[in-house]
Amino acid sequence: MTGVxxxxxxxxxxxxxxxxxxxxxxGGSGTGAGGRRTGGPRTGRPLAGRLGRAGWLRWIWRxxxxxxxxxxxxxxxxVASVPGSxxxxxxxxxxxxxxxxxxxxxxxxxxNRLSLFNVFAAPWFAAIYLLLFTSLAGCVLPRAxxxxxxxxxxxxxxxxxxxxxxxxxxxxxxxxxxxxxDSAAGLLARRRFRLHRGDxxxxxxxxxxxxxxxxxxxxxxxxxxxxxxxxxxxxxxANRLLIVGQGFANTPTDLDVxxxxxxxxxxxxxxxxxxxxxxxxxxxxxxxxxxxxxxxDAGMRYRAQPGGPAKFYMLTVNHPLVVDNVSIxxxxxxxxxxxxxxxxxxxxxxxxxxxxxxVQQTTLTSEGVxxxxxxxxxxxxxxxxFLPSAVDQSGQLESAFPGxxxxxxxxxxxKGNLGMNSGQPQSVYTLDTKGLKQLPITxxxxxxxxxxxxxxxxxxxxxxxxxxxxxxAITYDPGQLPALISGIVALAGLILSFLIRRRRVxxxxxxxxxxxxxxxxxxxARSDAAGGFENEFAELTRLLRAEHDGRAMQARQxxxxxxxxxxxxxxxxxGEPSTRPASxxxxxxxxxxxxxxxxxETxxxxxxxxxAxxxxxxxxxxxxxxxxxxxxx
Numbered sequence: 001m002t003g004v005x006x007x008x009x010x011x012x013x014x015x016x017x018x019x020x021x022x023x024x025x026x027g028g029s030g031t032g033a034g035g036r037r038t039g040g041p042r043t044g045r046p047l048a049g050r051l052g053r054a055g056w057l058r059w060i061w062r063x064x065x066x067x068x069x070x071x072x073x074x075x076x077x078x079v080a081s082v083p084g085s086x087x088x089x090x091x092x093x094x095x096x097x098x099x100x101x102x103x104x105x106x107x108x109x110x111x112n113r114l115s116l117f118n119v120f121a122a123p124w125f126a127a128i129y130l131l132l133f134t135s136l137a138g139c140v141l142p143r144a145x146x147x148x149x150x151x152x153x154x155x156x157x158x159x160x161x162x163x164x165x166x167x168x169x170x171x172x173x174x175x176x177x178x179x180x181x182d183s184a185a186g187l188l189a190r191r192r193f194r195l196h197r198g199d200x201x202x203x204x205x206x207x208x209x210x211x212x213x214x215x216x217x218x219x220x221x222x223x224x225x226x227x228x229x230x231x232x233x234x235x236x237x238a239n240r241l242l243i244v245g246q247g248f249a250n251t252p253t254d255l256d257v258x259x260x261x262x263x264x265x266x267x268x269x270x271x272x273x274x275x276x277x278x279x280x281x282x283x284x285x286x287x288x289x290x291x292x293x294x295x296x297d298a299g300m301r302y303r304a305q306p307g308g309p310a311k312f313y314m315l316t317v318n319h320p321l322v323v324d325n326v327s328i329x330x331x332x333x334x335x336x337x338x339x340x341x342x343x344x345x346x347x348x349x350x351x352x353x354x355x356x357x358x359v360q361q362t363t364l365t366s367e368g369v370x371x372x373x374x375x376x377x378x379x380x381x382x383x384x385x386f387l388p389s390a391v392d393q394s395g396q397l398e399s400a401f402p403g404x405x406x407x408x409x410x411x412x413x414x415k416g417n418l419g420m421n422s423g424q425p426q427s428v429y430t431l432d433t434k435g436l437k438q439l440p441i442t443x444x445x446x447x448x449x450x451x452x453x454x455x456x457x458x459x460x461x462x463x464x465x466x467x468x469x470x471x472x473a474i475t476y477d478p479g480q481l482p483a484l485i486s487g488i489v490a491l492a493g494l495i496l497s498f499l500i501r502r503r504r505v506x507x508x509x510x511x512x513x514x515x516x517x518x519x520x521x522x523x524x525a526r527s528d529a530a531g532g533f534e535n536e537f538a539e540l541t542r543l544l545r546a547e548h549d550g551r552a553m554q555a556r557q558x559x560x561x562x563x564x565x566x567x568x569x570x571x572x573x574x575g576e577p578s579t580r581p582a583s584x585x586x587x588x589x590x591x592x593x594x595x596x597x598x599x600x601e602t603x604x605x606x607x608x609x610x611x612a613x614x615x616x617x618x619x620x621x622x623x624x625x626x627x628x629x630x631x632x633x
Contacts, residue, residue: 061138064131064134064135064138065134065135065138065139066135066139067139069135070132070135070136070139073128073131073132073135074132076128077125077128077129077132080119080124080125080128081119081120083116083119084119084120087100087111087116087117087119088100088117089117089118089119089120090117090118090257090259092237092239092331092473093239093331093332093471093473094239094256094257095241095332095334095357095358095429095471096332097117098357098427098429098430099357099358099359100117101430102359102367102430103359118259120232121232121259129225129228129229132225133222133225133226133229136218136221136222136225137222139218140215140218140219140222143215143218144215144219147211147212147215150211151208151211151212154194154195154196154203155194155195155196155203155204155205155504156196156203156504157196157198157201157203158198158201158202158203158506158507158508159506159522162506162508162520162521162522163520163522164522165506165522165523165524166523166524166525166533167522167523167524167533167534167537168520168521168522168523169520169521169522169537169541170518170519170520170521171518171519171545171548172512172516172517172518172519173516173517173519173545173548173549174516174517175517175548175551176511176517177200177509177510177511177517178509179551180507180509180517180519180548181197181200181201181202181507181509183544183547183548183551184202184507184509184519184521184544184547184548185197185202185507186547187540187543187544187547188202188204188505188507188540191206191540192206193205193206193505194206194208200508200509200510201506201507201508201509202506202507203504203505203506203507204504204505204506204507205502205503205504205505206502206503206504207500207501207502207503207526208502209496209500210496210497210500210501210502211497211502212493212496213492213493213494213495213496213497213498213500214493214496214497215493216489216490216492216493216496217490217493217494217497218493219489219493220486220487220489220490220493221486221490223482223485223486223489224483224486224487224490226479226482227479227480227482227483227486228479228483229479230478230479230482231261231477231478231479231480231483232261232262232479233261233262233263234261234263234264234478234479235261235264235475235476235477235478235479236258236259236260236261236264236269236475236476237258237259237473237474237475237476238250238255238256238257238258238259238473238474238475239255239256239257239471239472239473239474240254240255240256240471240472240474241256241355241469241470241471241472242274242276242469242470242471242472243276243336243353243355243467243468243469244276244277244278244279244467244468244469245276245277245467246275246276247273247274247275247276248273248274249271249272249273250269250270250271250272250273250274250326250474251266251269252266252269255474270304270323270324270325270326270476271305271306272302272303272304272305272323272324272326273302273303273306274300274301274302274321274328274472275300275301275302276298276299276300276470277299277300277301277312278297278298278299279296279297279298279299279333279468279469279470280295280296280297281293281295281296281297281333281402281403281468282294282295282296282297283401283402283403285401290401291362291363291401291402293402295316295317296316296317296330296333296470297314297315297316298314298315298316298330298333298470299312299313299314299315300312300313300314300315300321301313302321302323304323304324305324315328315330315470316330317330325476325478326474326475326476327474327475327476327477328472328473328474328475329472329473329474329475330470330471330472331471331472331473332470332471333468333469333470333471334355334356334357334358334364334366334468334469334471335356335364335366335386335388335404335407335466335467335468335469336353336354336355336356336466336467336468336469337353337354337356337368337384337386337409337463337465337466338352338353338354338463338464338465338466338467339351339352339353339354339370339382339461339462339463339464340461340462340464341370341372341375341380341382341459341460341461341462342459342460342461342462343372343374343375343376343377343378343380343458343459344375344376344377344378344457344458344459345376345377347376349372349374349375349376349380349459350370350372350374350375353466353467353469354368354369354370355368355428355429355469356368356384356386357429360399362402363388363389363398363399363400363401363402364388364399364402365385365386365387365388365398365399366385366386366388367383367384367385367386368383368384368386368429369381369382369383369384369428369429369430369431370382370384370411370461371418371420371428371431373418373420373421375458375459378415378416378458379415379416379417379418380413380414380415380454380458380459380461381413381414381415381416381418381431381433381436382411382412382413382414382431382461383411383412383414383431384409384410384411384412385409385410386407386408386409386466387399387406387407387408387409387410387445388401388402388403388404388405388406388407389401389402389403389404389405389406389407390406390407390408390445391406397410397445404466407447407448407465407466408445408446408447409445409446409463410443410444410445410446411443411446411452411461412438412443413438413439413441413452413454413458413461414431414433414436414437414438414439415436415437415439415454415456415458416435416436416437417435417436418431418432418435418436419432419434419435439454439455439456439458440455441454441455446463447463448463448464448465448466449462449463449464449465450462450463451463501525501532501533502525502526503523503524503525503526503533503536504523504524504526505521505522505523505537505540506520506521506522506523507519507520507521507544508520519544519548521540521541521544523537523540
């Protein structure tokens with residue numbers, strides 16, 4: 001702790017070594033010789049059996065709403081969000097989840113049982129979220145009511161011994177105690193301190209907005225969590241894989257994946273329709289960034305409601321299509337080879353595109369299956385690999401570029417029972433080979449228009465070409481805008497709590513033994529982690545002492561008759577600039593000061609001005625009407 005003595009020397013304030021009464025060694029009541037208790041109520045914790053149900057509930061509530069518990073829950077929420085960022089999520093990219101199943105067939109089911117592919121809808125994540133919300137609500141709301149009450153309170157009474165404060169100063173002045181306190185109060189009021197005055201003291205406090213900013217941050221954080229909850233209850237997420245030339249309506253039956261909120265029904269979905277008319281992907285063709293994507297452009301025609309006007313929109317990454325407050329994002333794309341399957345009876349059992357899922361994102365090497373349950377006399381299944389730009393690498397075909405420079409497809413054929421009538425749901429991207437038999441044909445890469453005949457009269461399959469598909473994420477979140485506003489408000493509250501410092505200063509004035517006044521000035525910063533209060537206190541001390549010295553000098557001049565009481569004293573007390581002309585004695589004093597400096601010419605001019613002012617004053621005494629301005633006349 002630092003202080004300023006009467007001769008402006010910085011000193012260290014003595015620490016308060018006094019112990020609270022009642023502690024061993026202080027001789028306070030409640031202890032005897034040797035520190036043994038001699039009487040008084042017991043202050044130990046009550047036994048667990050005496051708490052009762054209400055006591056346990058109160059204890060649990062206090063633990064839940066403590067700051068330590070809130071920080072722990074906030075940390076757990078951050079940790080629980082990590083799998084949602086590392087692992088693919090069903091509500092965002094179901095194709096990536098399917099790819100993860102193919103790459104990790106033994107690990108993926110375990111992760112799925114732990115809800116790690118749908119983290120933000122998992123029960124354990126919701127439990128952490130609700131506990132954090134309850135903890136913040138129980139901590140912030142009562143604190144808000146206390147802040148409203150404390151914001152209307154006056155600063156506390158000034159301590160008796162200001163030298164014990166972290167910063168203090170003591171000096172003498174010729175002013176009376178009341179005049180010294182009046183001057184100090186005026187100075188602190190002009191510097192926007194809230195004042196509280198008592199008998200012989202003035203206390204002032206500044207920085208109330210710091211606590212308001214801290215509280216604003218916590219309330220905004222609570223509102224942010226509430227906004228996320230609103231989106232989870234009344235919002236929904238869906239996915240749709242769409243091949244060029246196809247369309248869909250925003251209904252649960254026409255969506256590939258649909259995750260509604262707790263209070264969302266199928267009738268609550270916005271009735272828009274979307275058709276994918278075109279898709280173009282552009283990649284870097286040379287240099288160190290070869291294969292890197294440049295742009296994805298998906299042309300879409302949509303109607304906000306049935307029978308409404310059709311509109312066109314070019315959907316790109318990070319520029320979603322917004323229809324009736326529903327956002328449609330472009331999150332992926334791939335190739336859909338087109339096949340024509342003829343069964344053993346000579347009938348066309350399948351004719352159309354089949355989406356293949358990329359297994360290598362850099363080259364878009366894709367895998368997929370073709371299921372033909374209507375083929376006769378056997379059901380047919382095909383597992384294939386699509387290569388957008390096939391090249392021969394040491395006798396093995398690989399894709400060298402994600403663009404379709406040399407598209408090829410290679411298939412493995414099966415016949416038998418696909419198991420689609422067993423009642424168990426199957427993924428359209430996997431082929432269950434339990435009831436199937438692989439046909440004895442050697443897989444070969446097919447170009448567009450080539451046909452592969454199946455042995456045993458099972459039919460044939462023709463590769464006709466390819467189309468492109470896009471994966472769309474459909475999101476409706478009514479809490480998105482409130483969450484954005486809450487985040488901005490939380491940031492503003494955090495800035496307020498960091499930039500504004502809460503500090504208190506106190507002034508005491510007592511009559512001295514020599515007829516003067518002893519002024520004690522002390523202060524402390526309630527929040528000054530970054531430092532700087534010492535400089536502010538030193539500046540306040542300098543200004544206060546200069547104020548008192550100036551007032552004392554003016555009082556002596558008035559008492560001696562060398563100066564009059566300034567007519568603008570009240571204006572200056574309120575911190576307003578003076579608008580009255582200087583008096584002749586003041587001009588004379590200025591001339592004297594200039595003469596003392598040795599500037600004779602300026603001194604002569606000042607003396608002439610002094611003489612003129614004196615003559616004017618004398619004439620004004622003889623004829624007061626001379627002081628009347630033309631406007632007043």
